[in-house]
Amino acid sequence: MSDNLAATDKEGKGPPIKKKSRFEERMKKWGVPIAIIFMLLLLFMPTPEGMEPAAQKSIAIFTGALVLWITTPIPIYLTSIIAILLLPLIGAVEDQEVVFGTLGFDVIWLMVSAFILTSAMIKSNLGRRFALWMVTKFGKTPKMTLLVLIAINFILAFFVPSTTARATLMVPICLILLEVYKAIPGRSNLGRVMMLQGVQADALATSGVMTATSGNIIAVGFINELAGGQIGYMDWLLASMPTAIITMLITFFIGFKLFSIKDESNFQDVMGTLHDELKKLGQFSTDEKKATIIFILTVILWATGDYHKDWFGFEISTEQTAVLAALLCLLPRVGLLTWKDTNIKWELMIFAAGAYAVGNALDKSKGAEWIIKNVVSTLGLEQMSHAMVAVVVIFLSMYSHLIFTSKTVRVTILIPAFIALAKTLGMDPVPLALAAAMTMTYTITLPPHSKVNTIYFGTGYFSVLDQVKYAVVTCFIGASIISLAYFTWFKVLGL
Incomplete structure (x- = not known):
């Protein structure tokens, strides 16, 4: 920390520096030896029955890396x-x-494109104009600003069938808002809550709309084909959206308990300044017009992904659309950026690459599948009451993202397994599988658990530990709400 920055904080002109707790300091100090011990114990213990040696090695490395990512004794x-x-x-x-x-x-290319799009919004002032308008119109307080962002996430889920695409749209807006509020990455609790709730709003909104991600559609296919269900778009929406909204509202207020933001800014004093800043932007500039056209084109391509083959004869993927947008931003005359204008965080790319490498190793070695099978067996689901089985399945499905880094993999392995379990126990497999499927998008605990997490984490506003604390609470509340809906709301809907 520089002397100037230290002085600024002492004078109260900047946000207060968040000091690490003793627990966090101890975690950082002992992170490396704990990670080594766990990894070596798992590596050299006798290979369990039914597990391949490669799976054992993958689990050992994953555990060691997980400890280091959480305790952060070295850069992630x-x-x-x-x-x-x-x-x-x-x-x-x-x-x-x-x-x-x-x-x-x-996902790496998607992240690169996201940073380029963010740079375009910042350089053109388009993002600043939109953010200032949003803040002055609706964001009179931090809570109102956060509610507006959450509402946008839920609305986009109906029109943009990609979690990563929505994150790519929302993160630049959040960054501009935080710039207006003078929030500093790593220090501002407003920035911490805004980014963490962005992760959660993306995931929860996705759980409420069947077409918001391919995993939901695959799950419905299993339910209808293997369980004999007749789940359609509106069935999913009516069953899942209320649980998503209730969970989001509860965790919205919990966020303020975990990360207090009441003393970060005097919003009454700053509103006049924000109105003046909006006026200073004047009329739309050429760069703003270019950025607007590029972003509208990007949103249209993302929102109409299902119709590309009918329209063009080929499909333009989410990642291809993002790269196209980045190309348009960088093209001479057409675009508005040079390569020097981009702010690409390559250290984040390395982190993401390692996270996906570990996840791939777990999947290919069958290590993740072995863990899930043994968890189900150890819990003795066959001997439990039907009500208890339902609750265990929902919670197990919710927290299975701690092992699997892919929603598609989780859906493919777990939904058929839960359907088979329900049939074996004489339970109706349709509501059980549907409830389990509704948890599949809650991949919010660690940055490598989803592309969305990685994109938001790249802003630097929250740590791995911040995300873990908030996500554990959110996942528990989400699983509880879905369990309650299974016994009540599902019956009302005739499921």
């Missing part, structure tokens, strides 16, 4: 580099392309 990108190096070195994967190739994943 260094942990990813270590994981990428260890996976092929100790034989967790046979082909090193499985791990070294993750830097070429579509």
Whole structure:
């Protein structure tokens, strides 16, 4: 920390510096030895029955990396580099392309494009204009600002069938708002809550709309084909959207308890300044017009993904649309940016590559599948009452994202398994599988658990530990609300 910054904080002109608690300091101090101990214990213990040696090695490296990502004794990108190096070195994967190739994943390109689009919004002042209008119109207080952003997330879920696309749209808006509020990454609780609730609003809104992600559609296919259900768009919406809204509202207020923002700004004093800043922007500039056209084109392509083949004869994916938008931003004369204008965080790309490498190793080695099967067996689901089985299945499904880094993988493995379990126990498989499927989008606990998490985490406004604390509470509330709906609301709907 510089002397000037320290002085600013002492004078009260900047946001207060959040000091790490003793627990966080101890975690950072002991993170490396704890990670090594856990990894070595898992690596050299006798291989459990039914587990392949590669799966054991993958689980060991995943556990060690998880400890380091949470305790942060070293930068998170260094942990990813270590994981990428260890996976092929100790034989967790046979082909090193499985791990070294993750830097070429579509999510990496999506993240690059997101940073370029953010730079375009900032340079053109389009984002600033929109943010200032939003703040002066609706965001009279921090809570109102956050509610507006959450509402936008839920509305977009109906029109943009991609969680990552919605994150790419929302993050630039959040960054501009936080710039207006003079929030500093890593220090501002307003920024911390805004970004964390952005992650959660994206995930919860997705759970409420069947077409908001491919995982929901795949789950409905399993339910209708394997369980004999007749779940359609409106069935899913009526069953899931109320639980998503209730969970979001409850966790919205919990966010203020976890990260108090009441003393961050005097909003009454700042509103006049914000109105003046909006007036200073004047008429739309050429760069703003270019950015507007690029963003409208991007939103249209994202929102109409299901119709591309009929219209064009080919499909333009979410990632291709994002890269196209980035290209348009950078093209001479057409665009408004040079490469020097972009603010791409390559350390985040390395971190994401390592996270996906570990996730791939777990999936390919069947380590994740072994863990889930043994959890189900250990819990003794066959001996429980039907009501208890339903609750356990919903909670197990909710927290299964701690192991699987892919919603599609979770849906593919768990939904058929839960349908088979329900049939074996004489339960109706349709409502059980539907309730479990509604939890599949709650991939909110760690940055590598979804592309959305990684994009929001890249802003630097919250730490891994911040996300874990908030997500554990949200997932518990979400699972509880869905369990309650299973026994009540589902019956009202005739499910």
